[in-house]
Amino acid sequence: MKKSALLLPSRRSVLAGMGGAAALLAAPGLVGRARAQSGDVIRLGAPFHRTGIGASYGRWYEQTAKAATALINEQGGINGMQVELVIEDDGTDPKRSVEVMEKFSAEHNVDAVFGTLFSHVVAATAPRAGELKMPYFICSESHALASGAFNRYVFQPSITDVKSQVISMAPWISDNLGKKVTLIYPDYAFGYDHRDNFTAAIEAQGGEVVADIAIPPTETSFTRYFPKIPFSTEVIYHVMVGPGVLTFVKELGEHLGSQGPELFGFIDSLEAVQLDIPQLSFLEGSHFWEGNPRYAQADQTDFDAFYREKVGVDENGAAMGDPKNVSTYAHMFSVWETLYAMKAAMEMADYKGPDQKVAMLEAMESIQGFDASNAFPQGQKVFNGKTHQSFGHQYISKVVDGKLEVQHTTSIEDTFYPDETDYTKMSF
Amino acid sequence: MTNDRKLLLLCLGVLAILFALQFVLSSYLVLALTRILILSVFAMGYNILMGYTGLLSLGHAMFFAAGLYASGLASYYWGVPLGWAFLIGIAGSAVVSVIIGLLALRTEAVAFMIVTLMFSQAAFLATLHFSKITGGDQGLTLPTEARSFDLFGLVLDMTHDGTRFNIAFTVFAVVLLLTYVATRGPFGRQLVAVRGNPGRTEMLGFNIYIVKLMAFTLSGTIAGTAGALYGLMFGYIGSSFADFQNSIQPLLFTLVGGPGTLLGPLLGTALMTMLIDRLSGLTTAYLIVVGVLLIVMTLWAPKGILGTIRDKWARWLN
Amino acid sequence: MDIAPYLLLATLEGLVQASVLTLTALGLSVVFGTMRVVNVAHGEFFMLGAVGAWVCAMLMPGPPWLGFVTALIVAPAIVGLLAAAADWAILKRIDYDPEATIISTIGLMYIIQQVVLMTFGPNAQAVDAPFYYTIRFPWFGYSSYKLFIVVAAIVLVFALWRLMKGSRVGLLMRATQYDKDTAQNFGIPVDRVYSGVFAVGAMMAAIAGVLVVPNQQAHYLMGHDPLLLSFVVVIVGGLGSIPGTIAAAVLIGLSDGLLSVFFTPTLAKIASTLLVALVLVFKPEGLFGKATR
Structure with a gap:
């Protein structure tokens, strides 16, 4: 670098300050270690996508997690211990997410980690969780888990995977909409799950995929x-x-x-987006998959009403008092339910601390499912202990007057497919 | 005592302290230090070009990624043992450095910065485009059997924290001493001559293009060594290692620690890594600190911490 | 789709892309031409324009066009002031050293990005177009607003051209560009010219941002692609040459539109970045530029 131009009086204070900061920077690591050993709380690591391409989901995942945790603590916590969330931003970045996982394990000494959504982040982080022997509960829809790509420490106890969603949609699409399908999907793992599984599923119905178009998720012009x-x-x-x-x-x-x-869309295309704006009027009459209906339906369950109120979402799926701030309603229930699934497993194993990690995971594997309740507001779940994956109802909604109306609810059986792996045969 | 000897003693002292730290620090800090050591190697490579030769590259992520992918892909697809994969990574980044160096060194100053930036950007996009091989954004995770290797009958397990630390420490020590030797001898004097007065150096009969190319290759290869080490030790390779931000990292580390000082990259890396790690728990916008520091360093301390100390108190701290 | 409508669509998309690009790249080019520095934070000024448009749309009651017109005036003005402040606080103090400028504008880039993230959040924000009408071709529909962008860009480029060639301001700029020291001796306030040029450059990017936001959503990371493409344009067109920049923007905008219809966009981007690198290595004066001093 050209020194002549850069050479300006240096500020010794700046340097001294930075030197002093070094000690401060190192200190919290030591402190964190001491604090975590007291063992009177359950600490859960929550890596959310606060920034990056997953940010609109991350914000709502965080809000949902906080609401569920507050409620669990109000009801006496887990096994008499209060639950404490340790939230870190993973930037929707696989590299950073792996580092955050290490931080949860080695520094925060959390009991378990939960809440990752984007499948490429999960794919990078899950193997590390296994190495660190850290229970890792994902809320991702990724099929990689049930296909056997991960390890015994990773679970998806609430949201169904893409394969389930797709195979339960394909018959309805081919019966009601048509058999020649063009796929438009994001150009990474999550999109490939859609492409591969849907192509197979529609062909089984006698249909075909006439074109598939992959678009990078960072694209802004289409x-x-x-x-x-x-x-x-x-x-x-x-x-x-x-x-x-x-x-x-x-x-x-x-x-x-x-x-x-x-048009048949997965609501992902419109999560956190207002539906009743003039530019989207062409969607009227088109259909969407929803993991959980954004608009409160005529036959809304008490559980859904309870959950909406606690998370702070109105009957249109937007933040209470701010109709423009639309939630990621079709996905974020999984954070709420996953917390309750972890609670169930911990209570079953009478979990008191990390020594009982294995007992807790085995308890999770032994769970057959969950009934619809305040804890599982999206509905009943069947849990497969071998593949670590949950199965549940799917919703097909139609846009009517700028709102989504559920037309068809699939049975849980519609989402089943033969097991592709058995994690219980794997060692801890 | 000569200046060089003083510096060598200081380096050895620092190495001894670093080695001892693994017995003192908490397990998280040992892990963090492991990462710092590898990234310091990256920054030391960068420093050879920026600090000693005066060439400012904005594309060193490309070399880091070359080492990362060459070694990682070899291990992932062909099951090459880790030791060999590491060497393949070094070789791969050396080849990339020579090719890019041959082209980029035809330009100077701002054009050089942009050329390196553009090549690096193309490399980053290529890792995304060929996602069938590289795994793209999602990256690839090395399988469990690729996480340990046999060194003369000694099994080294990459999932073990202590093993990882000591391997990183060894590579760091080797690169530090290599840099010491390279920047002291006749080659080191040529570098400084090229930085200070290229015209006169040429008239003295040195081919400055060749000198620059050697520095460029050495710098890129060391960066690639860090990349190979990082990928193999943490078992994950992905395209975010090739992005622009990863090119800025070594620049920032070197700038903070002190360009053209032997230990500056280590100091800068340690300070910045810990700072960012702390901040990411507190604020989502930790990059703002990186931004402020880049400006503050450019304005008031362009020579970095050690560079300023050297100019004021310790001339030998080169 | 058949090849003819395919080409028509690609050309339309290319033209829109070229228009936005011309404005953004001209900003970068004017700054480089006069001050001989590369502003890496240029893409962030573009982003600020877009975010500014969103804020105006939020705050202005009434029809969308009112907010749009307000944004077209307010956003560039604020961005211009900010750029002038950055020039005064940073660039002047490092004496416009080319390399130090790059590093500190990288810093500026991170700061602007993160401040926007902290203030307005990570969500992409949509802004209504000032008018909403879809032109229906037999094969596909096309937004009329996009065509308005093309017209607006032509008008603005013409205005800049007049400013540079026909006014005293332009004369001062050219004099400073030609020989800074002589200009200083003749009593031209070089400092103020520099601040002004830096501000004008940023404003061009901000206007492009305002124009583009009804099409794309405002997002704190949206500055990255315009920056990269502007680099490509400015370098291929010859650093600091305004006609070269315009020609290159049209060429690259159109070819990008066409290329990315036939190939994947990532491949198109790889090709264009490599092109820049190779142009700089083998023909540093740019494809259209004449050899500079």
Whole structure:
């Protein structure tokens, strides 16, 4: 570097300050260690996507987790111990997420980690959790877990995986919308789960995928992808994530107009986005998959009403008092339910501290499922202890007057597929 | 005592302290220190180019990633033993450095910065584009059987914290001493001559293009060594190691610690890594501190901490 | 889709892309031309324009076009002031050293990004277009607002052209660019010219940001791609050459539109970044530029 220009009076105070900071920087690590050994609380590591492409989900995951934790503590905690959340931002970045997992394990000494959503982050972090022998409860929809890619420490006790969702949707799509499908999906693991499983599922129904279009999740402009949609398409199956989802749907609408093919979307394409805006009017009459119905339905359960109120979401799925602040309602229930699933396993094992980690995991594996309740507001679950994966109802909703109305609820059996792995044969 | 001897003693002292720290620190800090040592190697590589040769690259993530991917992919797809995979990583980054160096060194100053930035950006995009091989954003996790290796009958397990620390420490020590030797001898004097007065150096009969190319290759290869080490030790390779921010990292570390000082990269890396690690628990916007520091260092302490100490009190601290 | 409508769509997309790019890249080019520094925070000024447009849309009652017009005036003004402040607080103090400028503007980039993140949150924010009408071709529909962007860009570029060639301000800028020391001796307030140029450059990016936001959502990380593409344009067009920049923006915008219809966008980006690197290595004056001093 050219010194002549850079050479300006140096501030000794700046340097002295930085030197002094070094001691401070190291200190919390030592402190953290001492604090964690007291063992009178259950500490749960919560890596959320506060920043990065998953940020709109992360914010709501955090709010849901806090609400559920407060409620659990109000009701006496777990085995008489209060639950404490240790939240860290993983930046929706696989590399940072792995580091955060290490931090939870070695510094915060948490009892378990839960709440990761984006599948590429999960894919990087789950093997590390296994190495660190850290119970890791994901809320991700990733099929990698049930396919046997991870290890005995990783569970998905609430939200169903993409494979389940897709195989339960395909028959309905081919019966009601059409058999020639164009897929539009994000260009990474989550999207590939959709592509691979849906292609197989629709072919089993006698349909076919006429084109598949992968879009990078960081993309902000989409029109140029749409010419790849063939004219023979009967159904456009779309699932997008990332900051540009609204633009995606808007441009899709502009491109297709009103006489286009049928649309079937995963609500991911519109999570955290208002539905009743003029640019989205073309969606009227189209269908969406929902993990949990965003709009309170006519036959809303008491459980859903209870959960909505505690998390602070109104009957339209937006934050109480702020209709523009729409939640990620179709996904975030999984954080709430996962906390309760962990609670159930810990209570079964009479969990008091990390020494009983294995007992707690074995308890989790022995659980058959959960009934619909305040703890499981999305509905009944069947849990498969071998694949560590949960199965539940799926919803198909139609846009009517700018709101989503549930048209069809799949049975839990519709989401079943043969086991692809058996984690219980793996050692701890 | 000559200046060089004083510096060598200081280096040895620092190494002794680093080695001893593993018995004192909490397990998390040992892990953090392991990471710091590897990233310091990255920064030391960067320092050879920026500090000693005066060439500012904005694309060193490319070399780090070259080492990371060459070694990681070899291990992942062909099951190459870790020791060999490490050497493949070093070789891979050396090849990439020579090729990029041959092209980029035809330019100077701002153009050099942008050329390195662009090559690095292309490399980053390539890791995304060829996601079928590299795993793209999601990356690849090395299988369990690739997490340990046999060294002359001694099984080294990469999931063990102590093993990891001592391997990182060994590589760090080797690179530190290598840098010491390289920057002292005739080669080191040529580097300084190129930085100080390229015209005169050329007239004295040195081919400055060759000198620069050697520095560039050495710098890139050391960065790649750090990358290979990082990937193999933590068992994960992914494209975020190739992004722009990872090119800024060694620049920042070197700038804070002191460009053109032997121990500056270590100091800068340690301070910044711990600072960012602490902040990410407190605020989501920890990058703001990185930004402020870049500006503050440029404005008031362009020579970094050790560089300033050297100029004021200890001329030998090169 | 058949090849003809395919090409039509790609051309339209390319034109819109080229328009936004021309404005953004011109900002970068003007700054480099006069001050000989590269502003890495340029993409963040673009992002600030977009975020500014969103804030205006939120705060202004009434129809969307009112908020849009307000944003078109207010956002660039604020960004311009900010840029002038950055020039005074940082760039002037390092005497516009090219390398130190790059490092400190990288710092500035991180600061702006993170401040926006902390203030406005991580969500992508949509802004209504000032008017909403879809032009229906037989094969596909196209937003009329996008075509408005093209028109707006042409008008703005023309205005800048007049400013540079026909006014006293432009004369001062060119004099300073030609020989800073002589200009100083002739009583040209070089410091103020620099601040002004830096501000104007940032404002160009901010205007592009305002224009683009009804199309794309405002997001704290959105500055990255415009920065990269502007680099490409400015370098291919020849550093500091305004006609070269415009020509390169149109060329690259169109070819990017076409390329990314036929290839994946990532591959198109790889090709264009490599192109920049190779142009700098083998033809440093740029494809359209004449050899600089």
